[in-house]
Amino acid sequence: MTTKAPEPANSEPKSSSSPPNVVVMVRLDTHTEEGRLRSFWVSESQLCDVSPVFKAAFQGRFLESREKSYRLEDTSPSTAACLVNWICTRKSFLHETTENRNWQEYYLQLAHLYVCASEYLILDLVDLLEANFICSLRTNLIMRQPNFHPGSLCVDVIYGNTPPSAKLRKILTAFYAAHAPSPGIYADANLRAIMTDCPDFRDDVAAALEKRKRDPYKQRKRGPVTKQYQNDA
Template sequence: MVHKDFACHYSPVFQAAFNSSFIEGQTQEYRLQDTSEIVVRVLINWFYTKKVDVEALGFTGESIKTAYYETRFISLVELWILAEKLLIPELQNMVIREFYRLKLAAMIVPTSCFHAIYEDTVVGSPLRRLCVDICVVYLKHSVYRETADQIPHDMFVDLVARFSSLNRMELDINIEAYQVAEQ
C-alpha cells in the first residue's frame, strides 16, 4: 500500500487513474498486472526514498554468483518496464544506471534477460540500446554462437546495425584467405 499523493506525484498514469471516473478513481485502488511482488515493493520504496534497493530484488541466501546476479538483472528489467508503463522516466534512468553498475560488478553479460527486454520494450528503447552496447563492448565473439538461443532475432539485427555503425578499420582483403583448398 502506498499513499496516493506519492504515487500520483511520480506517475502521471496513477494521477490520471486516481483522479478519474474509472474504477481506480472510484475505489482508490490500482492493481499492477504482470509484475512481481518484490518489484512492486521496490517501486513503493523508491516513491519514498528515491533509491533502487537492488538487494531487495533477489534471493538473499548463498547462491552461485551468476544466479545471484541474474536474478537481480531480471528484476531490474521488470522494474524498468513497469516504470515505462507508469511513465516514470526518473526511475527508468536510475534503473539503467543500476543495471550497468551491476553488470560491472558481476563481470558478466546478462544474456538471460534479453528475451524479456525484447518482448516488453519498443524498438530503440534505451534498455535495448544499453544491452546491445554491453554486448558490443564486453561480449567475446565466440559467445554469440554459444548463447544464440538467449539472443532474440531482433537483438541480432540491432547488434549487426550497431557493429556496422562503428568506425571501420581499413581492411585490405586478401582474396587468398577465401579460397577453397585444392588437391
C-alpha cells in the same frame, strides 16, 4: 505488456477533495503465480507525483478514484514490492550489498522493474535503472565476476516488453557488441537461441557491431565502461 486503461466510474465524481495535510492511502493489487491477491499500500500523493498514469486514474473520473485501488497487470508481487519501495524511499535495490549476489537474478529483477516503470511512465525510475544497469556491468567487469553478463532471460524480458526506442535495449546491445570477442559472452546456448528467435535483438547487436567497426577509436581504445555504453547507446 499493455497498460490497463482506468475503468470509468458509473457514479458522479466526488464533489469535495480530501482535507489538507491528510495522507490518503491507495492500494496497488497484484497476484502471485498461484492467483493469490497481494496488495501494497502507498500514499496517493507520492504515487501521483511519479506517474501520470496513476495520477489520471486516481484523480480523474474513474473507478480507481472511488475505490482507491489499482490493479497492476502482468506485474509480480516481487516487482510491485520493489516499485513501492522506490516510490517511498527513492532508493533502488542497487544500494543493497553486492556480496554473494546472484547477478543473473539481479539483472532479471532489474529488467522486470524497468518494464513496469516504463509501462507507467515513471521516468525518474527508468533513468535510475538505466544508470544502475551500466554501473552493474562496470562493477562486474572490474571485479572480473564469473557469469556477469546479462543472460537470456534478461534479454527476453527486455525485448519482449519494451519498444524499439527503449534505451536499455541500446545499452544491452552496446555491451554485447563491445565484448563480442569474449568467449564467455556467447557461450550461453539460450542466448544464441534468442538471437535466432528474436530478430530484433540479433539485428540490434549486428548494428552495434557494425557501428564499432566504422569507428576506429572504439576498436583501438574501449575507454571507461560506463562512458562506453552510454555513448554507444
